[in-house]
Amino acid sequence: METKNIMIVGVGGQGSLLASKLLGRLLVNEGYDVKVSEVHGMSQRGGSVVTYVRYGEKVYSPIVDKGEADFIISFEKLEAARYAPYLKPGGKIIVNSQEIDPMPVITGAMEYPHEALEKLSAKGVDVDCIDALTPALEAGSAKATNIVLMGRLSKYMDIEATKWEEAIRQSVAPKFVEMNLKAFGLGRK
C-alpha cells in the first residue's frame, strides 16, 4: 500500500501530542510501519504546532510535505487554513470550529480571516468543520476536544471502533479512560 499521511495541527497546549500518541498506538496495533514526528520546545508557548503521522508498509521520511496529507486534523480554524496546502488533492480537513486569535490579531496588526475555510471549500477543498468543544464538555472536559476530533476521523478511516477504543485505553491514564471513550463516541456520532 501507498504510505498514508495524517497531520495534526493546532495551538501549543491544545492536546495534539495525545492525539498523535493515540494514532501512533492504533496504527502500530494494526501492524503498520509508523512514523510520528513533532516539534517540541516552544510548543507550550501558544505558537502554531504541527505533528505528522505516517503509516504504511515501509515509511521513510518522518515529515509530511505540501500536497501529501490524506487528512489534516485541526484544533483551530486559522491553523487549518495555514496548513491547507499540505492536503493532497482529494484529502479531507477535519477542523474544530474554535477561533483563537494569534498575537498579530490581538495587537491589531492583522485581521483574523474568518471566512478562509468557506473560501477553501468553494475552491473544492473538502472541509469538515465541527464544534468539537461542546461534545468534549459534555464528555467531561474541554481537554477531550482532541479525542472528539479523533472520533470524527475514525468515521473516515477503515479501522473498527473497538480498535480505536482499545488504543484509547492504552494511551490515556486509567482515570481518564471513561471520559475519553465518551468523547470518542460523541465525535464518531
Place this chain on the structure above:
Amino acid sequence: MKKLMLGNEATARGFYEAGCKVVSSYPGTPSTEITEYAAKYDEIYCEWAPNEKVALEVAFGASLAGARAAACMKHVGLNVAADPLFTLSYTGINGGLVVCVADDPGMHSSQNEQDSRHYAIAAKLPMLEPSDSREAKEFAKAAFEISEKFDTPTLFRTCTRIAHSQCSVELAEPEVKELKTYEKSPKKYIMAPANAIGRHPVVEERTRALIDFAETTALNRAEYAKDSSLGIITSGTSYQYVKEIYGDSVSVLKLGLVNPLPEKLITDFAAAHERVVVIEELDPVIENHCKALGLKVDGKNIFPICGEFSQSLIARVMGKEEKAFTASDDVIPVRPPVMCAGCPHRGLFYVLAKKKITVLGDIGCYTLGMAPPLSAIDSVLCMGASVSGTHGFNKARGAESEKKTVAVIGDSTFMHSGMTGLANIAYNGTNSTVIIVDNSITGMTGHQQNPTTGYNIKGDPATKIDLEALCRALGIKRVRVVDPYDLKSTEAVIMEEIAAEEPSVIISRRPCALLKYVKHSPALVVDTDKCRSCKACMRIGCPAISMKDGKAYIDATQCVGCNVCKQLCAFDAIGGNE
C-alpha cells in the same frame, strides 16, 4: 519486544542496553529528552549539570573511573563544552565515553544553525549520525564500542527530525558492564605540554585507524541499484528523504560514521555511477571530502546550505515533478510563540518597555519579551551574554548608559554562565544592573530542575543555591527581590537600582505559571459598561485578552488571574476575582 520511540528515547535506551552508568547533561532543545528518558532507568545515574562544560567533565570523570558515561547537549551547548572536548581527544578514555549533540537545522528553537560535524573534524573525533529511532538506539551502543575500541570519546549527532520523531524500535536486554580498573596513568591523563606532545601523534594514528574502520564498518552502507546513471551519497535524516523519493530505484551510499569519512568506499561508489550527488543538510562536509578525493560531485551548487531539507525540496532540486495543492487566498496571520497568560516575565518586561530601558537579553522563555507589543529586548546572543554584554555596553558608554540599561537573565541561565559575568561586573566595576528572572524552573526546555530550584532530575530534594547570597558573595552589595505581578513596586525598584552608584542585582521572583504546584486565581472579567476601549490592557501582549465587539474581552479558559492587566486599567473595568 517492539516499541514506538522518540529518537531521544531510543538513544537513552541505547545507553541502557550498553550498560552506561553515568549521564550528565544540560537541557537544550532538541536534546533534552535523552537525559529525561535515561533518568527513568534506575541502572543509570543521571543529573542536570549547571552547564555543558561541567556535564562533559563529569562524564570524563566517570569514564576515567572506569564507567561507561555520556553527556548530552544541543549544538550550541557543544560550544560551551568545547574546551574539555578538544583535550579529551588527546587523553582518550577508560570507560566508554559518548557525547551526544543535537543540531537544529531550520532553527525550530535555536539561535543559530551551526553544523556540529565541524567539531568532529576539528577535535579529531569519530562521529556517528543515525537516521531514525531504530538507528539511534543501535548507534548509541556502537558509539560506546567505538569509544573503547579506539580509546576516544565518540560524538553522536542527531537533529530535530531524528530527536523528535518516533518509529518502532526492537528492544534488547542490557549488557552488564563492570567498572574497568582505574590505574594512575600520568602520560595519558595529565595534559601538561610534555605529555600532550606525546599524545598528539597517538590522535593522528587513531584517525588513520578510524579511516580504515570507516571503509568496512556496517555503519556505512552502499545500497546498489540496477541503474548506474545516478548515485547519491547522504546521511542522517536526508537519507530518509532520499529513500522517500527514490525508494530502491537509485544507488545510495548511506554514511552512519560521518567522521572520519571513508576514502575507498566513496571513491568506488563514485566510480560506479555516471553522476554523483551529495545530499546533506547544512554545510558541505561530505561534499568537500569528495572533492578533496578528486571526485566530481554535485552538492551545494544545487542544494541550499540554509535550513532543513524535506522530500519535496530534494524532489524539486533533482528535477522531479512537484505535488499539486490548494492554498488559501487569505492572508494568514503568523502565530508566533508568546509568553503564556500569567507568565511572571510579562509584568517585568512591561515596566522595562514603559521606561524605555535598554535590555540586553538572554536565552530562555523570557527571550519572548522581544516580541510585539512589548518589544522590550535589544539583544540576545548566547547563554550568559546579557550580563557580560551589559558590562561592556556600560564601559563603552559610561554613566549615561548605566542609568538606562539592564541585563535580563533567567535563574537556570544565570547558573549556566551568568555568574562569571556578574563577578566581572563586581571586579572590573561598572554600575550595571542585572535582573535575574527567577521562575523557579528551567522553563523553555519544558520544566527541568536546576541548582536554584531545590530539586534534582528525579524530583527529589537537593541543595538549593541561594541566589541572593550567591550574588552578594560575587561582590554585589545591592541585591533586591521584587514580585513582577506588582507593577508599581517593580518599577520603583528598577528605577532605584539603575540610578544607584554601584552595581546591583534585582531578582524578579515568581514561579512559572505552568508549574503544577502554582495555584491560580479565578479568571478576570471585563465590565463592558466601564470599559472605554482604550486598549491599555492590551499593551502587555497577554494571549487571554482580545477585543470583542469593541470592548476588551478576557478568555476565561486562559486567564489565571495574575492581575497585571487590572493594574493598567484606569477605569476600574477589570475585576471579578476579588
